[in-house]
Amino acid sequence: MPPRILVTGPTGQVGWELCRTLSPLGEVVALGRATRPVLDLADPKGIAATVREVRPDLIVNAAAYTAVDKAEEERTLAMTVNGESPGVLAEEAKRLGIPLIHYSTDYVFDGSKGTPYTEEDEPAPINVYGESKLAGERAVEAVGGACLVLRTSWVYGVRGKNFLLTMRRLAREREVLKVVEDQRGSPTWSLVIAEATALIVARTGLRGLADHAGLYHLAAAGETSWHGFATAIVENERLVGGCAVRRVEPIPTSAFPTPARRPLYSLLDCGRLERTFDVHMPRWERSLALCLDDLCWSA
Secondary structure: OOOEEEEEOOOOHHHHHHHHHOHHHOEEEEEOOOOOOOOOOOOHHHHHHHHHHHOOOEEEEOOOOOOOOHHHOOHHHHHHHHHHHHHHHHHHHHHHOOOEEEEEEHHHOOOOOOOOEOOOOOOOOOOHHHHHHHHHHHHHHHHOOOEEEEEEOOEEOOOOOOHHHHHHHHHOOOOEEEEEOOOEEOOEEHHHHHHHHHHHHHHHHHHHHHHOOEEEEOOOEOOEEHHHHHHHHHHHHHHHOOOOOOEEEEEOHHHOOOOOOOOOEOOEOOHHHHHHHOOOOOEHHHHHHHHHHHHHHHO
16 A cells, blocks of 8 residues: 655645645645644644544644744744644654654744854744744654654745745836845745655655654755845746836845844755755756746646
8 A cells, every 4th residue: 555644734835735746655645724634733632633543654744834923923823833733743753653754944043154054053043933943843853753854945836925926916016126135045946845855755765764864954056135036036027028117126124124033144055955865956046937937837
């Protein structure tokens, strides 16, 4: 029988892509708040019963609280979903003797380093979202077992709420876009994250994942600013037509205050991922071009 793969958060950017990329590797059981059975990370007490009912051979946790600014006022919910529930999933995975793959974020860092962060660098989150994701990492690590934690960054995709879709909409509505220039990172397409995850599973096998348990950085190659990311999006919109933007104006973070502070630099060094799994992440520019092509064809 094919292995049963439990994917949480199937309507999210990464979860939706995982359901497609993991399907050739086994039977995908995609569960969330609106499925039967329910798997809601806001309800840690209900997680164990659902996992035991499904009896998966692999758990891939793509569910998360991702509203960075709103987390400042919903700390308890963010900490439950991102901090406590991943530990429950890890406990159930260990009880079943199966691997768990869990996603984290570049926002566990404060952005003061100035060179790409490695897995050995000490986290120091500067917002509640980052604190909650770090709590989740540590909860998974404390359980032990065959758990992989994959940190990624600046995630965007063809669905949900994200920077790419917001900029595409604004490009049709405004002549001037003002976008932060002094925050640097690596925009990472959700499909690329899902494809890399599937590649890791395919190359190691479920049993092999236990031999490589630990923390890895998984983000697109290269770096840019939010302004650079927005400029690339607008340039594509001009090619396809319907773009109203005359200029993309760079502004400092201080000119665009938000409830949650953002790290000014959060580039991730993915060397460990490459050495361990021979997975080489594409440059962000290439991924963006392919994603925009997908959006054009599906329009």
